[in-house]
Amino acid sequence: MDLLPFTTSAEFRDRASGVAVLPVGSFEQHGDFLPLATDTLIACALASEIAAAHPVRLLPPLTISCSHEHAAWPGTVSISAKTLYAVVTDIADSLRDSGVPHLVLVNGHGGNYVLANVVQESRGRLGLFPGLPEWEAARAAAGLSTTADTDMHAGELETSILLHAFPEAVRPGFETADSPAPDRRHLLTLGVAAYTRSGVIGYPSLASAEKGRDALAALADAFGDHLALFA
Numbered sequence: 001m002d003l004l005p006f007t008t009s010a011e012f013r014d015r016a017s018g019v020a021v022l023p024v025g026s027f028e029q030h031g032d033f034l035p036l037a038t039d040t041l042i043a044c045a046l047a048s049e050i051a052a053a054h055p056v057r058l059l060p061p062l063t064i065s066c067s068h069e070h071a072a073w074p075g076t077v078s079i080s081a082k083t084l085y086a087v088v089t090d091i092a093d094s095l096r097d098s099g100v101p102h103l104v105l106v107n108g109h110g111g112n113y114v115l116a117n118v119v120q121e122s123r124g125r126l127g128l129f130p131g132l133p134e135w136e137a138a139r140a141a142a143g144l145s146t147t148a149d150t151d152m153h154a155g156e157l158e159t160s161i162l163l164h165a166f167p168e169a170v171r172p173g174f175e176t177a178d179s180p181a182p183d184r185r186h187l188l189t190l191g192v193a194a195y196t197r198s199g200v201i202g203y204p205s206l207a208s209a210e211k212g213r214d215a216l217a218a219l220a221d222a223f224g225d226h227l228a229l230f231a
Contacts, residue, residue, distance in 0.1 A: 023047040023061035026109035029073035030154040031200040033171040043108030045165035049220035072193035081114040102230040141218035142211040155202015164212030174204040
């Protein structure tokens with residue numbers, strides 16, 4: 001799977017859609033067996049599935065975002081919420097100038113809380129996908145054993161998606177890396193390191209490529225309801 005679209009200007013024009021999708025990832029630790037770019041890979045895999053199934057214009061990903069809660073681990077790189085806000089709004093403005101009035105942010109990192117505010121303030125011009133209901137429905141459709149609460153980071157869901165879409169990116173060790181942390185009430189203040197030594201919060205041992213395939217398919221199908229908002 002190509003992370004960057006190879007669309008030409010003519011092909012972008014001929015897509016004849018008023019909706020663009022922007023994958024938003026991160027560059028943060030995901031344990032010892034998933035790459036720092038995991039959230040970007042997931043956002044790109046989902047955006048590619050969406051573009052294959054729906055009439056949208058696919059954009060290249062944002063690869064660094066708000067990962068401050070993971071700063072205790074080497075390699076994690078973050079930008080501020082105000083910088084991410086500015087970049088996304090600038091992209092949306094630029095698209096409108098070129099005749100594409102709507103932008104959907106395909107977010108792969110749960111820590112990008114500011115994206116909800118960007119969409120809220122756009123007054124119907126932007127969308128944010130997937131939300132928690134879509135993620136939970138995708139978990140159910142794929143037969144995952146965990147929930148978003150018990151499997152927050154580098155667990156069954158994320159490992160499954162990478163096993164399907166980017167199997168070469170998954171290192172050995174996920175089979176024995178389960179790390180539950182049921183009470184994380186102070187995570188925003190203390191960071192992820194207060195709740196896990198490995199960087200994992202979840203159950204990667206339960207992951208499979210088939211679950212990742214089915215989760216992505218369910219999410220791509222659910223995108224149709226969001227696209228209809230901009231018809």
